[in-house]
Amino acid sequence: MGVIRAEPARMTDWASRSIGAAWRAFDLQLAAYAALLAILGLVMAYTNSVEQGQEVLTGGTTFVRGLMWTGIAMIVFIVATAFDYKWLKTFAWPLYGAQVGLLALTLAIGGGVGGSSRWIALGPFDFQFSEIAKILMIVVLANYLGSRQGRLGSLPSILGACVLVGPPWLLVMLQPDLGTSLVLLAILGGMLFMSGASLRWMVALLAGVLATLPFIWTYVLRDYQKQRLTAFLDPSTDIQGAGYQLYQSQIAVGSGGWLGKGLTNGTQNQLDFLPVQESDFVGAIYFEELGFVGAIVLLLLFGALIWRLLVSGWRSKDPFGMMFAGGLAAMILFQLFVNLGMVIGIMPITGIPLPFVSHGGSSLISLAVGLGIVQSINIRQTRAEW
Amino acid sequence: MNPYLDGRPATTRPLSRFLLFGLAAILAIGGLTTRLFYLQVVSGGQFAELNQGNRSVLQAIPSSRGLIVDRTGRALVINVRTFVVKVRPVDLPEERRDEVVERLAALLGMNVADINASIDGNPGSRFDLVRIANDVPDATARLLSEAGDALPGVEVVIEARRQYPDGPLVSQLLGYTAPVSPEQLDSLKKQGYLPDDLVGKTGLEAYYEDELRGLYGSETVERDATGRKLQVLGNVRQAEAGDSLELTIDVKAQQHAQKALQWGMKAAGLKRGVVIVMNPQTGEVLAMVSLPTYDNNDFARGISNIEYAKLLKDPNKPLLNHAVQAHYPPGSTYKLVTGTGALGDGKINAQTRVLTRPYLMLGATRFWEWNHRGWGRCNIMCGFAHSSDTFFFQLAGMLGIERLAHWAREYGFDAQTGIDLPGEVAGIVPDNAWKQELKGEPIFAGETYQAGIGQGYDVVTPIQLINAYAALANGGKLYQPQIVRQIVGPDGVVVRPFEPKLIRKLDVPRSVLKTMREAARNVVLLRHTYNLVDLPIVVAGKSGTAEFGLRDRKGRLPFHSWFVAFVPKNPAKTAADPSGMKAVGREDSNLVVLAFAYDSRTKGNAATEIVKYYLQQHYAIKKDYRNFNLLQRGNFYQSN
Secondary structure (H helix, E strand, C coil): CCCCCCCCHHHHHHHHHHHHCCCCCCCCCHHHHHHHHHHHHHHHHHHHHHHHCCCCCCCCCHHHHHHHHHHHHHHHHHHHHHHCCCHHHHHHCCCCCCHHHHHHHHHCCCEEECCCCCCCECCCCECHHHHHHHHHHHHHHHHHHHHHHCCCCCCHHHHHHHHHHHHHHHHHHCCCCCCHHHHHHHHHHHHHHCCCCCCHHHHHHHHHHHCHHHHHHCCCCCHHHHHHHCCCCCCHHCCCCHHHHHHHHHHHHHCCCCCCCCCCCCHHHHCCCCCCCCCCCHHHHHHHHHHHHHHHHHHHHHHHHHHHHHHHHHHHCCHHHHHHHHHHHHHHHHHHHHHHHHHHCCCCCCCCCCCCCCHHHHHHHHHHHHHHHHHHHHCCCCCCCC | CCCCCCCCCCCCCCCCHHHHHHHHHHHHHHHHHHHHHHHHHHHHHHHHHHHHHHEEEEEEECCCCCCCCCCCCCEEEEEEEEEEEEEEEECCCHHHHHHHHHHHHHHHCCCCHHHHHHHHCCCCCCCCCCEEEEEEEHHHHHHHHHHHHHCCCEEEEEEEEEEEECCCHHHHHHCCEEECCCCHHHHHHHHHCCCEEEEEEEHHHHCCCHHHHECCEEEEEEEECCCEEEEEEEECCEECCCCCEEECCCHHHHHHHHHHHHHHHHHHCCCCCEEEEEECCCCCCEEEEEEEEHHHHHHCCCHHHHHHHHHHHCCCCCCCCCCCCCCCCHHHHHHHHHHHHHHHHHCCCCCCEEEECCCCCCCCCEECCCCCCCCCCCCCHHHHHHHCCCHHHHHHHHHHHHCCCCHHCCCCCCCCCCCCCCCCCECCCEEEEEEECCCCCCCCCCHHHHHHHHCCEEECCHHHHHHHHHHHHCCCEEECCEEEEEEEEECCCEEEECCCCEEEEEECHHHHHHHHHHHHHHHCCCCCCCCHHCCEEEEEEEEEEECCCCCCCCCCCCEEEEEEEEEEECCEEEEEEEECCCHHCCCCEEEEEEEEEEEEECCCCHHHHHHHHHHHHHCCCCCCCCCCCHCECCCCCCCC
């Protein structure tokens, strides 16, 4: 058993040793899987651009914007990795304030389609703060749950976490953004579960939430949200209405077959049958053009990514690190399942993007921040066995 | 053992939760994989088919509508290319609708309300185009098609539109095409009509809709979700142009008839009138004019609701073809039926003389002779020529109502003639059964008298009346009047050649009809029709004055006047036949002319003057024999 010696060392020694150690602790696999997924996202952006008849390399196309966001995301990832995540614990509460503030600001001045307010224009870019709010939520919850080590079996811990999620959740619901609000709940549930919170209380609370569903259905959900939620049950009954996207999406996926039609050859996409084909329904284009084999590759990459996140969490000696990795894994898994489930007709339409692949700068940057923090956790573990 | 030196509590790492989370991830991803396997591999073929069906749609190719020409080949309708503005409701965002409709209204010079009514009255689905404006000027069309995002959902389409060069002259006959109404669409959809399609609404355009329309073709077209056509993938079926109609109508005769009627109506101050010209040897209608009329080009261009309402509200019903779609009391022209019946049934012969008197008494009622004097003892030549009411009262009494009705039906009354125009009415020929059903009592003797002179319950259409006289003129063959002579395919090959359609041969000896024709010539000879006899041609005919409506303060009834004339084949008067009796004795007439003047209040019979003016034009008679004095407003009921 080793002990950390509080012995000053020469600057150069420290630096070289530290960087070497950091590189060894850096999870290369995690970074590689994420990078591959981001590349798939770029491929989809490319195919979308081509199919929309755009000159791919001119400014403003889906592909060029995708390239630019990927570049920014890489820088963000490196910065977040280098940044000592422990500061996050220190600043957890101000970060929480920033999260609520950004969401409130979005609600106040944000723009969106059809009377919603979802994004804020930052110069030429529209930024969706609800995406970074998800990461901030994980930070805040990881800090809170980490600080309650040993008391996690109690009801107050669970309730405390719920109270923390409350304000951001409400602000997101008001935008209204059903998808993100569900992701916030998934993060809450996933992190409580991973923290080892009392299963009995969690089940009891879940039952309570389920009991309020009829109330939410009647008073909280907007008509179009209800329509989208019910359309998936039988899209064929309302092909021209809310079931349209689901129906077209399934046709796209189904017509892909084993190997797909090849990139840029998807007809559903080319002909604009699929609405929001570059963001929420990007999966449909992917499955149509790359087929079942491509689907397996995509799902394996996601599986591997989640596995590496769990490994990072497990290795973390710091409860914050474990909680954070768990929360990020829960978020990605939930978004993956709900988004692709929607594309293949087993989940309702909720407007949740597919991590890495869906076109959208805010989502990609937020994921880069999250993964950077996980890497920061990885390389800053003080190992017990030295 | 706590690995931390600073006394922090060791992290609790619940292994079971990590394993369960991993399991959940495996299940979620496995579930997605399973579903994908089902969609892509198991039922992939089915979706591939759906996918194909989705991007390629079967789209109709409109056929070119058949043309209509008169018997000389003159074009009565042509197809012109026009710009049509349509709206696809699904592409018009609801929140921008008011703004878009307002701009559209300003650009098209239309009412906002009219445009909204069109969009809301859309018979198809929200994905189908709705017709907003026809015949949009080129400049406006260009402006609209370039507006793009400023006018979402608005599309400019090139379409063929009907144009009727002669307009009102033949509007009543040709009718017009107009957009399919929602009610019609239900039944027409099966025949391949589109929600924004045009269909013949009335006249020949409606009657011969199937022939004129042709067969719409179809092509498979690749389209995007908004229905925009990207490219044609394949032609499933070529459109087949519609057949063309060659009419029996002679535009020149039609012009003469219209001119005569317009003159007569103006001179006599009439509100409605009809002129029909036929060839009695074949049943061909050479001219048919019903005034007032309308311009079918207004409908082809898309009539505004206000204009349409004005036409509908007009008390003289310009949209109605009064020659076939309305019936009126025939008055003395009906004495042809009574006379033929009495002769045919042997109640009288050509020589039988019947005492005409100032009036006949039936119970306590006086049935007056029209001149309140009578002409003494009269045979059919005299009675018909003077149009003696008491003569024909007695003949009707001899026949009885049932035989009178029989002879009326023999001449084609009480039944549609079958003319190839829509909306023909059948008129009424009263008999006991008819009245029993209507009023629960049989015909009274006085009503039989009235029926014998074409008054009372009798109503006939102008086309029935002229057709009866055509049968008289040709020796007893009742033909079905026809407007379309032959139908010609797009390749110029005759699809349906002309063929006279015999309804029946009248069940009466030809000698009886010869007597009636001579009596009709006598009408003219006795100057019952004033100077008609002076025309250099032989004309025979019968006038009629039919009372209708309510008596005025002096106890007088308003009346319609009729005149039906026929002219032998060689009409010129000859020295060998100065009276023209030999000429009318033949069965070779090829011209019957009818005039009907609704609500005349003239000194003489306005219809006779209209027929006279027509004949002058038809036979190019230079001298004008028109008697303007007779058309002065004056005594009611002076001639009969």
